[in-house]
Amino acid sequence: MKQDMIVILDLGSHENTVLARAIRALGVYSEIYPHDITAEELKALPNVKGVIINGGPCNVVDGVEIDVLPEIYEAGFPVMAAGHDKALCATKLAQFTDDEEAIKEAVKGFVFDECKAETNWNMKNFVNDQIELIRRQVGDKKVLLALSGGVDSSVVAALLLKAIGENLVCVHVNHGLMRKGESEAVVEIFRNQLNANLIYVDATERFLTKLENVADPEEKRKIIGGEFIRVFEEEARKLDGIDFLGQGTIYPDIVESGTKTAKVVKSHHNVGGLPEDLQFELVEPLRQLFKDEVRACGLELGLPYDMVYRQPFPGPGLGVRCLGAITRDRLEALRESDAILQEEFKLAGLDKTVWQYFTVVPDFKSVGVRNNARSYDWPVIIRAVNTIDAMTASIELIDWPILQKITDRILKEVPNINRVCYDLSPKPSATIEWE
Numbered sequence: 001m002k003q004d005m006i007v008i009l010d011l012g013s014h015e016n017t018v019l020a021r022a023i024r025a026l027g028v029y030s031e032i033y034p035h036d037i038t039a040e041e042l043k044a045l046p047n048v049k050g051v052i053i054n055g056g057p058c059n060v061v062d063g064v065e066i067d068v069l070p071e072i073y074e075a076g077f078p079v080m081a082a083g084h085d086k087a088l089c090a091t092k093l094a095q096f097t098d099d100e101e102a103i104k105e106a107v108k109g110f111v112f113d114e115c116k117a118e119t120n121w122n123m124k125n126f127v128n129d130q131i132e133l134i135r136r137q138v139g140d141k142k143v144l145l146a147l148s149g150g151v152d153s154s155v156v157a158a159l160l161l162k163a164i165g166e167n168l169v170c171v172h173v174n175h176g177l178m179r180k181g182e183s184e185a186v187v188e189i190f191r192n193q194l195n196a197n198l199i200y201v202d203a204t205e206r207f208l209t210k211l212e213n214v215a216d217p218e219e220k221r222k223i224i225g226g227e228f229i230r231v232f233e234e235e236a237r238k239l240d241g242i243d244f245l246g247q248g249t250i251y252p253d254i255v256e257s258g259t260k261t262a263k264v265v266k267s268h269h270n271v272g273g274l275p276e277d278l279q280f281e282l283v284e285p286l287r288q289l290f291k292d293e294v295r296a297c298g299l300e301l302g303l304p305y306d307m308v309y310r311q312p313f314p315g316p317g318l319g320v321r322c323l324g325a326i327t328r329d330r331l332e333a334l335r336e337s338d339a340i341l342q343e344e345f346k347l348a349g350l351d352k353t354v355w356q357y358f359t360v361v362p363d364f365k366s367v368g369v370r371n372n373a374r375s376y377d378w379p380v381i382i383r384a385v386n387t388i389d390a391m392t393a394s395i396e397l398i399d400w401p402i403l404q405k406i407t408d409r410i411l412k413e414v415p416n417i418n419r420v421c422y423d424l425s426p427k428p429s430a431t432i433e434w435e
């Protein structure tokens, strides 16, 4: 890493990630480290230009007052700290929590005048650095990557491809629960356009068979996650000479993993959990990036806008939106209604303002009338939410005419559906997904 770096020492302030992002937005790289880092460890970090000590209220974490080691002040770097000689203090920063501009103003003088940091943090430099680092780590060995088509795995794939070309082996597992056209897009972009070494596994039958008659949401999630790992593992065993596993770990995963105490509401699905005897060294080239930086990196690497700005999609895919025991006809109705929703939101420009939007098909029917005859069919439920961190979410107010157009199209184009409903529930009490 050749970029200058401002180190933030974490005294328990929730604003540290906002602060790091603001400094990066000034064009200077910044990372967060634990408060008890030693001067020696600090000096060993590359290109440190200055240190910001940013505490929570009175630097108290879980009732215990904490502080940095006194030797940090003698380590030879400019230090900005709450209660010390510098103008800025944590409480001042805390007032600006959501205001990146205000934070930038507050730290600008320190970063540029005192630390003399240069604005050399940008995606071009990042990509070039990472290519060099990946080549150094991997040499002429092979890297295996589970390419779901999500933002993080796609950007990792593009970056690894640039660094090691055909020594990257991507595996795309289509579990049959992808949105319309999604697996096809992964094959088209990575295999056909970028010439990636891509193994495409259509495991639709296998997943749907396993899921037959399984109605419990947690059970469904476990089956999908477990089966995913088994399919991926089988592919991995067929390959020779793989030493590395690429992963789309990003900076919030790293920062949060130390502090997260949240209870498990739903078991999330990720590619971890490979068997012990399949041991790979990890390659995680995005581990320093925030989500918006991952997107910028994807664009820098030439990935299409739609792929890079794709809305979040749960690992278990449509499986948790086709409620109860999944049936093929309801799954198809879900996929088609979702495609209509995606299309119409895009046309109305809502894809730029709404964080996540999708349809859900429950496992109950209601009575309707079609062509002068009684129908007994499923409803489609539309969900559209905005959120900052997915922990809480509010519903989006969508203009009636747009909802009416979507409703008309779903009722006309999707078989076996006779009603369209709109979900008005915030999170909490609901979750974003229905299962």
Ligand code: XMP
Pocket (backbone or CB within 6 Å): 265, 266, 267, 268, 269, 270, 312, 313, 314, 315, 316, 356, 390, 427, 430, 431, 432, 433, 434
């Ligand atoms: P909930 O439904 O818990 O979801 O409010 C919060 C956000 O997480 C997404 N989600 C998942 N993402 N694997 C993922 O990678 C999963 O298993 C998973 N389940 C939910 C959900 O779409 C929402 O954005």
